[in-house]
Amino acid sequence: MEFIDYYRVLGLHKSATEKDIKSAYRKLARKFHPDLNPNDNEAEKKFKQINEANEVLSDPEKRKKYDEYGKDWQHAEEFEKAKAERHTSRGPNQYTYSTGQKGDFSDFFESMFGGARFGRQQQVKFRGQDFNAELKLNLTDVLKTHKRTLTINGKNIRITIPAGIDNGQTIKIKNYGGEGLNGGPKGDLFITFSLVNNTSFKREGANLYKTIEIPLTKAILGGEILIDTLYGKVKLNVKPETQNGAQIKLKGKGFPKYKQEKLFGDLFITYKIKIPTKLTKEQQNLFKKLEETNLN
Incomplete structure (x- = not known):
């Protein structure tokens, strides 16, 4: 059983702030979420590692213990015995990953933190994926503001194209991206305009x-x-x-x-x-x- 560098799992340094940890976790957890990587065992394994790292580093008590005894995890329980006697024992809690599974902890985590006994309820909501699309138009098409229907991922979307829009300009259509996970908000749709100059100007x-x-x-x-x-x-x-x-x-x-x-x-x-x-x-x-x- 080897020591697990939770900071490395999240791509962080030991000096990372709570905000850094939260941001890194959300980004990686969404990337490797099983719903977005069906039938991918490696992604599922990575997802569990990310959740475990977040479980430790986002909890001030666990992080403190990890930072203090991580390299000496074999003796962590001995070091903590004296402290434990001075604290009221906690009742059992249940930790739930955003996949809905329980008990998916490494041996290292089980040894150092006693498995799910010290866990806490967590159901992370993930914002949906942003969609990107390119719309090709003639320059004369944007002389006037007009409406146009686009088909994005099989869905028809009615948008307003303002007059005078520039080549390469991107506009955002809020909540027209992918569905969120675990009840999270939808992503956004970003449309980039590619204008063909069909004039002599x-x-x-x-x-x-x-x-x-x-x-x-x-x-x-x-x-x-x-x-x-x-x-x-x-x-x-x-x-x-x-x-x-x-x-x-x-x-x-x-x-x-x-x-x-x-x-x-x-x-x-x-x-x-x-x-x-x-x-x-x-x-x-x-x-x-x-x-x-x-x-x-």
Whole structure:
């Protein structure tokens, strides 16, 4: 019969606090719970070890005795005899694992703590497993808030998708995860959005960006052009002598702001001047005349 390092079983150091012990126990007990690992003998064995470690380390008296005599477990009862005479003996209690079984203690535990006699009632409630799902949408699908029905693990779930949601953003749907164990609460559903940009615009947050070509003559002389936005066509007045790379802002023509009803980002248009090619002789002569005027 060997000494069992209960701290190691829970992945803790001897300096662990009550909170550390509780957190480690819940995490590991849920991971190896028989209900989540059916017909897995190793998981069941690990689950019993975790429960036993928690039984000792979460009880101040047991932990104190373990820390003091653990390595000398063979003589622990002798060391405790004198103390026991000074204390009122306890009546028998029954310890119940969350599997509902009794008496699943190691020989080490039986020897040091007298088995279930020193146990206490315990029925741990475990929160259900969280579910994760990915939802692929086009960018134009999230221009407006709308509802959509998803099928998760065979169940239909009606969710509201807010306008302006971002690519990679995750939302939580509370209590739509797995069922809890031992009467514990349900887990949550986490939906991550994968947006495909099916537009000619570049999106950064709520702002949109686009580069459009304009003829050289339009850049020099100015005039009107017609461009597309996500909300229809818009006329722009190009100023005379517009430079290549000049940028203008169309306020409120960008993307909806997430969860900010009726608020939108801006659309930024960058002008790229198109240099004419395949000029006729007449056109070339006109440019030569301009050059002769020392036009810079």
